[in-house]
Amino acid sequence: MTATVTTPRQAAQADVSRRGRARLPFSAWHLLLAPLALIFAIPLVWLLLSSVMSNAEINRFPPALWPSRVDLGGYRYVLGNALFPRWFANSLIVSTVAVASNLLFGAFGGYAFARMRFSGSRSLLVLMLATMAIPFQLTMIPTFLVMKRLGLIDTLGALIVPSLVTPFAVFLLRQFFLSLPRELEEAAWIDGCSRLRVLFRVVLPLSRPALSTVAILTFLSTWNDLTWPLIAINHDNQYTLQLGLATFQGQHHTQWAAVMAGNVITVLPVLLAFVGAQKAFIQSITSSGLKG
Amino acid sequence: MPGPPTPFTLSEHELRQRALRRARRRESRTAWAFVSPSILVILGLSVVPVIWSLLLSFRADDLVTPGRWVGLDNYYALSRDPNFGQAVRNTLTYTALYVPLSIVLGLALALVLNRRIRLVGLYRTLIFVPFVVSATAQGTLFAFILDPQFGAANSVLHALGVSPQGFFTDPAQALFLLVAITLWSGLGFCVVVYLAALQDVPRPLIEAARLDGAGRWHLLRHVTLPTLTPVSVFLVLWQTINALQVFDLVYVTTKGGPLGATTLIVYFIWEQAFKNFTAGYGAAAAYVLAVALFVIAAGLRVARGRESRRLEGATR
Numbered sequence: 001m002t003a004t005v006t007t008p009r010q011a012a013q014a015d016v017s018r019r020g021r022a023r024l025p026f027s028a029w030h031l032l033l034a035p036l037a038l039i040f041a042i043p044l045v046w047l048l049l050s051s052v053m054s055n056a057e058i059n060r061f062p063p064a065l066w067p068s069r070v071d072l073g074g075y076r077y078v079l080g081n082a083l084f085p086r087w088f089a090n091s092l093i094v095s096t097v098a099v100a101s102n103l104l105f106g107a108f109g110g111y112a113f114a115r116m117r118f119s120g121s122r123s124l125l126v127l128m129l130a131t132m133a134i135p136f137q138l139t140m141i142p143t144f145l146v147m148k149r150l151g152l153i154d155t156l157g158a159l160i161v162p163s164l165v166t167p168f169a170v171f172l173l174r175q176f177f178l179s180l181p182r183e184l185e186e187a188a189w190i191d192g193c194s195r196l197r198v199l200f201r202v203v204l205p206l207s208r209p210a211l212s213t214v215a216i217l218t219f220l221s222t223w224n225d226l227t228w229p230l231i232a233i234n235h236d237n238q239y240t241l242q243l244g245l246a247t248f249q250g251q252h253h254t255q256w257a258a259v260m261a262g263n264v265i266t267v268l269p270v271l272l273a274f275v276g277a278q279k280a281f282i283q284s285i286t287s288s289g290l291k292g
Numbered sequence: 293m294p295g296p297p298t299p300f301t302l303s304e305h306e307l308r309q310r311a312l313r314r315a316r317r318r319e320s321r322t323a324w325a326f327v328s329p330s331i332l333v334i335l336g337l338s339v340v341p342v343i344w345s346l347l348l349s350f351r352a353d354d355l356v357t358p359g360r361w362v363g364l365d366n367y368y369a370l371s372r373d374p375n376f377g378q379a380v381r382n383t384l385t386y387t388a389l390y391v392p393l394s395i396v397l398g399l400a401l402a403l404v405l406n407r408r409i410r411l412v413g414l415y416r417t418l419i420f421v422p423f424v425v426s427a428t429a430q431g432t433l434f435a436f437i438l439d440p441q442f443g444a445a446n447s448v449l450h451a452l453g454v455s456p457q458g459f460f461t462d463p464a465q466a467l468f469l470l471v472a473i474t475l476w477s478g479l480g481f482c483v484v485v486y487l488a489a490l491q492d493v494p495r496p497l498i499e500a501a502r503l504d505g506a507g508r509w510h511l512l513r514h515v516t517l518p519t520l521t522p523v524s525v526f527l528v529l530w531q532t533i534n535a536l537q538v539f540d541l542v543y544v545t546t547k548g549g550p551l552g553a554t555t556l557i558v559y560f561i562w563e564q565a566f567k568n569f570t571a572g573y574g575a576a577a578a579y580v581l582a583v584a585l586f587v588i589a590a591g592l593r594v595a596r597g598r599e600s601r602r603l604e605g606a607t608r
Contacts, residue, residue: 027409036401037418040476044421046444047433058442065444109330116323117316124331131338133589135537137558138582141348141565141575142341145355164333195322224426226540227558231566242428246544249432256436263432270424278417281424285481286488 047267051075051260058256074257083236084262087244091223094156094240098163098222099215106169106214107207111199113170114177115185125174128167136227144231158232159240163222168288169214176210177203213284216277223270241266349576354569366576376577378552379560382467386556387535389471390478395527397475398482399520403512405483406490416487420480427477431544434473435460460546463553470541470554478534482527489523490516529592536585557581 050058054071057064078084112118113125143162144153152158180203188198204211226242233239239247245266249259274281302310349366353359370376405416422430438445438459446456460466493516501515539558542548548555548563555563557577565574 027407029404029407029409030411033404033409033411033415037415040422040480041418043433043437043476044425046437050436050444065447105329105333108326112323112326116319116326118320118323121323124327127339128330128334131334133586134338134342135533135578135582135585137537137539137561138345138578139338139341140561141355141571141578142344143337144566145344146337146341148355161333162337165330167330167334170330170334195319195326220424224424224428226426226428226543227562230543231562242426242540245432246428249435249544256439256442259432260436263429267425267429270426271421274421274424282420282484285423286485 044267047260047263051257051264053257055255055257059254071257074255074259074261077255077258078261078265083239084244084248084265086237087239087241088265090156090238091241094159094163095219095222097160099218101164102166102169102214102218103211105165106173107199107204107211109165109170110173110175110177111195111203113174115182116195128170132167132171140228140231147232153232154234154238156238159222159229162228163218166218169218172214172287173207173210176207180206209280209283212277212280213287216273216281216284217288219273220270345575345578348572349579351572352570353572353575355565355571356569359572362572366573367580369573370576370580375552375555376560379555379557382553382555383536383557386467386471386538387532389468390474390535391528391531393471394475394478394482394531395524398479398527399486399524401479402483402486402490403516406487416483420484422477423480423484425477427538427540428544430473430477431541434469435545438469461550463550466546466550466554470538470545473541473545474535474538478531482531485523485527486520489520493519525592525595529589532588533585536581 049067051074052070052072053064053067054073057067057071113121147153147158147161150157150161152161184206185198185202188202193201224242225240226246229240229243230246233243236244236247245259245262248262252259348359350361350363351359352362352365401419405412405419409415425433437443440446440456440458440461443459445459449456458465459469497515497519498511501511506514537558538556539562542554542556542559543562546554548559558581561574561577561581563574564577565571
């Protein structure tokens with residue numbers, strides 16, 4: 001489960017293909033790929049288009065396939081709704097805390113398992129590995145009961161606590177730390193650095209690829225989750241964006257432009273993150289499963 | 293001759309031993325401080341609930357008032373519940389369609405996108421992007437596109453002269469539409485994983501096979517596919533686990549309807565526990581799902597072990 005790092009060989013290959021691209025002749029594969037890529041793109045293009053249509057254009061039959069003019073009524077409706085910005089903030093809080101705490105606790109746990117000797121570490125590691133195989137559906141009902149005992153139901157705490165640290169973060173970071181050369185740490189250690197200092201000054205700066213993998217996958221899963229917020233939250237003040245969107249759609253079936261505007265706002269942060277860090281994204285997705 | 297006098301101080305060896313033990317103890321303390329947050333959260337919210345869930349499945353419980361012990365009654369009731377039977381059948385149909393399709397199509401697309409073609413980066417991006425869109429957003433979007441009255445899909449069909457379809461309101465179509473939507477969003481994952489794996493197919497092996505006169509098809513059949521086997525096994529496992537756990541999309545699009553046609557097993561569990569307030573019954577259904585997942589994982593593990601041994605034998 002080590003993170004993939006671009007090797008010089010791969011970099012060289014990428015370089016060759018970049019230079020070679022201009023000379024590539026037209027390939028018959030375009031006849032297959034272009035329509036296919038279009039099929040994948042159209043729903044998202046339609047999402048964007050319909051969010052700027054007027055309700056009149058959407059509600060007539062057959063509905064318009066292209067907006068006659070950009071109508072921001074849907075966005076105005078959604079953003080004027082006092083709850084929607086609140087849901088956005090809730091999602092942002094939950095995801096940010098989850099990312100930060102997974103990085104921190106994942107690094108602590110991963111480092112202890114990779115480099116320290118303590119009694120029971122082997123069996124603890126195996127136990128944690130085993131928990132990754134437990135389906136969420138098995139634990140969701142009792143987790144609800146645990147959160148209820150803690151008095152967290154209907155607060156953002158109920159969303160934050162279960163996502164504080166995942167076994168995945170601990171294991172991914174442990175695997176990555178194991179692949180780092182020990183000598184660097186030992187040098188710092190002999191110079192009198194504490195474990196904490198070694199971790200923060202030597203190990204973590206070398207672990208950028210693994211840390212970004214954990215960050216991306218944690219953000220993706222917390223931002224996109226609906227199941228758990230649906231169970232843990234009742235009051236619409238505490239909704240996340242996904243939960244808000246799901247109920248918003250049910251209540252405003254005829255206001256499709258507004259629903260689609262809300263949808264755009266829900267999808268946009270993830271899409272922007274993807275466009276901004278495409279390479280890291282793809283690497284994190286592949287490294288999450290490969291080389292396990 | 294009297295023996296050497298007993299030393300007042302400990303021997304050099306003993307001192308070193310003690311220092312080592314003290315250092316070990318200190319390290320152990322630091323290590324526990326490092327791992328305790330993870331252990332508290334992860335084990336506290338997995339091991340405890342797994343046991344709690346098992347106990348719950350033997351009880352009649354509504355999550356509010358104290359429940360009572362009913363033994364295996366929940367499991368017995370499940371075995372006779374036509375809705376549970378339908379949920380299991382739906383889930384199996386869904387999985388049997390989604391998993392092979394996503395893997396075969398994902399591999400085919402990856403093989404094409406691994407070629408040196410112009411715009412290949414753009415194609416890869418477009419096919420992968422739906423993967424990052426949440427199931428909620430996918431559901432909302434497709435509920436809109438496939439709306440029988442206002443949807444763009446019927447509008448396009450109308451233009452093509454095809455009669456309007458019921459889509460999610462049609463029990464014969466709804467489940468297949470869910471498969472199609474998850475293929476739209478999930479195919480990119482398979483493609484990306486296969487593309488990464490194709491980079492690792494050893495080039496000398498390909499060149500050697502070419503020299504031996506292997507054509508494109510033979511190359512695929514005897515070199516590429518065998519080296520991809522571990523990745524394929526991983527994807528089968530991964531996609532199966534995902535397929536068995538689909539919930540968000542169902543909740544947003546069909547709420548299990550029409551006529552239970554899209555009630556997948558997780559939706560059934562959620563409905564029992566949080567809508568009908570029969571949590572014990574839901575927990576029993578969750579245990580059935582978990583055992584099924586465990587059996588699949590164990591089976592694949594065995595298959596994987598056998599496969600890797602076979603491959604090792606082939607390369608020796």
